[in-house]
Amino acid sequence: MKLDIDRDRLAAELDALGAISGEQPPVVTRAVFTEADVRARGFVKNLCREAWLTIREDAVGNTFARLVGENPDLEPVATGSHIDAIPNAGRFDGTVGVLGGLEAIRALARAGHRPRRSIELIIFTSEEPTRFGIGCLGSRLLSGLLDPAAAAQLEDRDGITLDAARSAAGFHGPLSSVPLPPGYYSAFTEMHIEQGPVLERNNIPLGVVTAIAAPASLKVIIEGEGGHAGAVLMPDRHDAFLAAAEIALAVEQAARDSGSPDTVATVGVCDLFPGAVNSIPSRVRMEVDVRDIDETRRDTVIEKIEQVCEAIARRRGVQAKVQVINADPPGLCAPAVVDALVQSAETHGLRFERMISRAYHDALFMSRIAPTAMLFIPCRGGVSHRPDEYASPEAIAQATLVLAESLARLAGSVQ
Numbered sequence: 001m002k003l004d005i006d007r008d009r010l011a012a013e014l015d016a017l018g019a020i021s022g023e024q025p026p027v028v029t030r031a032v033f034t035e036a037d038v039r040a041r042g043f044v045k046n047l048c049r050e051a052w053l054t055i056r057e058d059a060v061g062n063t064f065a066r067l068v069g070e071n072p073d074l075e076p077v078a079t080g081s082h083i084d085a086i087p088n089a090g091r092f093d094g095t096v097g098v099l100g101g102l103e104a105i106r107a108l109a110r111a112g113h114r115p116r117r118s119i120e121l122i123i124f125t126s127e128e129p130t131r132f133g134i135g136c137l138g139s140r141l142l143s144g145l146l147d148p149a150a151a152a153q154l155e156d157r158d159g160i161t162l163d164a165a166r167s168a169a170g171f172h173g174p175l176s177s178v179p180l181p182p183g184y185y186s187a188f189t190e191m192h193i194e195q196g197p198v199l200e201r202n203n204i205p206l207g208v209v210t211a212i213a214a215p216a217s218l219k220v221i222i223e224g225e226g227g228h229a230g231a232v233l234m235p236d237r238h239d240a241f242l243a244a245a246e247i248a249l250a251v252e253q254a255a256r257d258s259g260s261p262d263t264v265a266t267v268g269v270c271d272l273f274p275g276a277v278n279s280i281p282s283r284v285r286m287e288v289d290v291r292d293i294d295e296t297r298r299d300t301v302i303e304k305i306e307q308v309c310e311a312i313a314r315r316r317g318v319q320a321k322v323q324v325i326n327a328d329p330p331g332l333c334a335p336a337v338v339d340a341l342v343q344s345a346e347t348h349g350l351r352f353e354r355m356i357s358r359a360y361h362d363a364l365f366m367s368r369i370a371p372t373a374m375l376f377i378p379c380r381g382g383v384s385h386r387p388d389e390y391a392s393p394e395a396i397a398q399a400t401l402v403l404a405e406s407l408a409r410l411a412g413s414v415q
Contacts, residue, residue, distance in 0.1 A: 001111050001413075003404050007397035010103045014396075017043055017083065017099065018091030026387045030085040032126035032137070033061070033169040040083050044098060044123060051106050053121065059173035060151075060166060061125040062138040067105050069118040070414040075186040077115075077410045078370070079104065079403060080122030082138075082362060086130050090389025096377060096396055097191040098123050104404035115411035117186060124362045131156045131165070133287065134217065134325060139362035141178040143369045145328075148175035157271075185370035187337050187410045190363040191403050192374060193391050197382030198355060205398050206352040207376030208341045212331035212367070213262070214295045215360045216302055218288040219325055220247060220309060224318040226274065226282030238317040241272055241281035247320070250308040251288055254301045258292070262358070263301060265290045293356055295329055302327065331364040334371030337410070341375055344405035350398055375399055375406075 020043060022029040022036040030036045041063065048055055048065035057063050066076065081097025101121045108115070125138030132154040140146035152175055154162040166172075194200075199207050224240030248267040255265035269287035288305065292298035306322050313320035338354075345352045355376065357363075363374050377399045380390040 001113055001408065003107050003111050003401055005103060005107055005397045005400045005404070007393050010099060010396060010400065011393040013047065013099050014091055014095055017095055023088070026091070028085045028089045028091055028387070029087045030083065031087075031131045032084045032128075033131070033165040037084055038169055041123070044083060044102075047099075047102060048121065051102065051109070053105070057171065058178045059171055059175050060138055060141050060178050061169065061171045062142055062178065063123040065102070065121040067109065067115065067119045069115040069411060071116050072118055074117045075183060076118035076120045077407055078120040078122055078185045078188045079190065079407060080124060080362070081190050081192060082124045082127035084126055084128050084130070086128045086385055088387065089385050090387050092193050092379065092389050092391045093195070093384055094127055094192070096193055096391060096399075100191050100396060100400040100403060104400050104407055107400070107404045108408055113408055114414040115408070116414055117411040119407055119411050120185075127362055129217070132162055133219070135215070135360065136362050136365050139365040141175060142180055143365040144179040145365055145368060148178065151175055180369055182369045187334070187340070188363065188366045188370040188372045189337060189341065189403065189406060190361055190366070190372075190374045191399055192361055192376060193379040193384060193389070194376040194382065195359050195379065195384035199353065199376060199378035200380065200382065202353065204353045205350050205378065205395060206345055206402060207355045208338055208345070208352050209357045209374035209376060210333050210338060210354050211293065212333070212357045212360055212364045212374070213291050213293045214298055214328055214330035216290045216298060216327040217325040218290065218302065218305065219323045220244075220286040220288060221321045221323075222247070222284040222286070222313070222318055224282050225280070227280045229278040229280055232280060237280060239280050240284045240318055243312050243316045243318045243320065244270060244284040244286055246312045247286065247309055250312065251305055254304040254308065255290070257304075258297055258301055260292070260294070260297060262294065263292045263297060265301060265305075291358065291360070293330055293358070299327065328360070328364065331367040331372070333367065333373040337371050337373035340406040340409045341373055341402065344402045344409060347405055348401055350402060375403055
C-alpha cells in the first residue's frame, strides 16, 4: 500500500478553517456553540461528506464521520480532536488532528485500503474551557466521566446554560444518551501540535505520547465589602480583590514549592465586581489551573492552595470559597497503540521521541474507554494559544502519513 498525503490541500483546508473566527484573522476565536463554531462545524462536515463518510452527531454536538469497514460489526478504530478555540488563538491547536485525521482517511481510500474495522473521525465538542469553565466537555461526557445532569446545568458568564446553548446550536436530546460504553472503540489516536518546544529544539519530526498529565481546575469566590473608593478609609476596608491578589501569588508559590518542575499552576481568570474605578471590589471570581504528571503531588498543591485561601481570607476579613471543578487522574497510553505509531514512523523512516503530554487533551478521557495514544507535531518556538502559533505543512503532512499508516495497522486490511 502506497500512501500519499495531499500536503497542499491539507494546508489550504487548515487556512480556510482558520479564517472562520469570531475575530479578524489571523486571530482565531471559536467558543463552543457560537456562530463561528457552528460555521466551522459546517465546513468540516461538508469535507467529510465529500469524502463519502457517514456522519452522525450526538446530543452535545460531538460529531462522528465514519469510513465503514468490511466488517462493520467489529469495534471501530477512531481518531480526531477539536475545532473550538480560546480567544486570541491560532490555526493549528486541535484542527490538525481533525483535518489531518480526515486527510489520513482520504489517503487510505486513495491507496485502495480496505479496512476490516470501520475508521471514525471524531470532532469533539468544547475541548477548551472558554465558555463553560470545564475543558474536554464533549469527551468527558462521551467517556462517562461527567454526570449528564450536572453538565446540563453548566452556565457561561452570561448565565446561559449548556442545555440552552446546545439547543440554540441545533443539538437536542438527553445528555444521558452521549456516553459510550468501554470497548466501543478498539483504539483511539489523537494527532496534535506539541504546544511546547521539545521536538523543534531537538530537531525531531514526531512525538509519540506515552502519558498525559493530570489537570485540575478550581473556582475561588471571594466575598468582601464594597464601598466608595474615596470615602472608606484603608483600615476599614475588606477589599475582595486585594485578597485575590494575595491568593494569586500564593498559587504561584505553592507550585514552585512542590519540588518538581512538572508542577504548574495558573490563575487564568480574575473577575471583579462591580468593576468600577471608584468602587472597592466587593466580589471576585477566580479560576485556577493546576497540573502535574504526578497526581499525588498535584493534589498536595491543591490542598496547600485551599489552606492559604482560608488563611488570607481570615486575615483580611473576607470570605473565600474554593470549589474543585475537576481533578482528573493522569492518562497512560496503551502500549499496543503506541507500538502502532512507533512502527508506522519506522516504516516511513521518520525519527520520533517518546514523550509526556503536559497539556491535556480529549485523548485523556478517551483513554478511559479505549486503548489510546497521541502523536505530536513540532510547532515553532513551542508557541500555542496565540495567533502566531505555527506548524509547517511539511511537519503536518509527515505526521498525517504516520497517522494514516497507524490507522491502517489498527483497523486491519481485507485482502
